[in-house]
Amino acid sequence: MAHVRKAVIPAAGLGTRFLPATKSIPKEMLPIVDQPAIQYVIDEAVGAGIEDILIITAPSKKSLEDHFDRDFELESLLASRGKDDLLASVLEIPAKAKMYFTRQGQPLGLGHAIGMAASWVGNEPFAVLLPDDILVDGGDLLRRMIQVQVETDAVVLAAGHYPLEEVISYGVIDPLGIEDGIIDVGRIVEKPPIEEATSNYGLAPGRYVFPASIFDAIAQTAPGVGGEIQITDAIAAMIERTGVRACLNEGRRYDAGQKLDYLRATVELALEHPELGADFRKLLATIVAEQGIT
Numbered sequence: 001m002a003h004v005r006k007a008v009i010p011a012a013g014l015g016t017r018f019l020p021a022t023k024s025i026p027k028e029m030l031p032i033v034d035q036p037a038i039q040y041v042i043d044e045a046v047g048a049g050i051e052d053i054l055i056i057t058a059p060s061k062k063s064l065e066d067h068f069d070r071d072f073e074l075e076s077l078l079a080s081r082g083k084d085d086l087l088a089s090v091l092e093i094p095a096k097a098k099m100y101f102t103r104q105g106q107p108l109g110l111g112h113a114i115g116m117a118a119s120w121v122g123n124e125p126f127a128v129l130l131p132d133d134i135l136v137d138g139g140d141l142l143r144r145m146i147q148v149q150v151e152t153d154a155v156v157l158a159a160g161h162y163p164l165e166e167v168i169s170y171g172v173i174d175p176l177g178i179e180d181g182i183i184d185v186g187r188i189v190e191k192p193p194i195e196e197a198t199s200n201y202g203l204a205p206g207r208y209v210f211p212a213s214i215f216d217a218i219a220q221t222a223p224g225v226g227g228e229i230q231i232t233d234a235i236a237a238m239i240e241r242t243g244v245r246a247c248l249n250e251g252r253r254y255d256a257g258q259k260l261d262y263l264r265a266t267v268e269l270a271l272e273h274p275e276l277g278a279d280f281r282k283l284l285a286t287i288v289a290e291q292g293i294t
């Protein structure tokens, strides 16, 4: 069976919702327990069989590149001090996938950012993962999406069912039909006004599997909502060309771009942490009792 090997991660956004924390630290590098947020996204992609990853970044985000690079000074220091576990954890990061970086140059929108990957991707299907969404599903959703893409050659999106007040902050899709958790998409609109939202199905988590023909659609897409080149508008053009499907996400999703959900991710993932989990559970119980939380 054909197989999707490449993924693009658009990470050029400034992370203004987390200022001042993100003044000099990319939001993707903020830790969730003991890993930067982006590491969870890489683990998900690798879990779904992705081998090569291109991160679309910005000049202020050099630490993203450093995180995925080898650091000989740190490695030899850890080795000389016999810190084998820490050395292994540091060596593991660049070994997971082949990492590539390019800069968006101008903040012209998500469609524009993805379009920057055209020559790197070439003529094969590829995945896109928006790094604000943290899934911790070992790549299950993305693997299902890849399977649908390979079988149908369509554009494949991820979707969830959301209250109307929430769905309008996403791309909104109208289903023609739903079978086995897969939506046949009839219409797609980016962040419609509430009175124009015609369904509760929103494009979140931000996961996509595209045929290479999406790049022609992006090149023909004019600026849309917010004056930006929207990937949603390019996808709308693909409904007639390749068809568009959406896989319903059945697993957990954290929006690490929202402070409260970032905290939920931190607490839940700390509870599940193999070394910290048990002690953190006791700590949390103490805090809950002390604060009189019921």
Ligand code: G1P
Binding pocket: 110, 130, 133, 169, 170, 171, 172, 190, 191, 202, 203, 204, 205, 206, 230, 231, 232
């Ligand atoms: C982007 C997409 C939107 C999608 C969302 C998922 O919006 O344009 O269609 O639903 O990601 O998180 P953003 O959140 O970048 O504004």
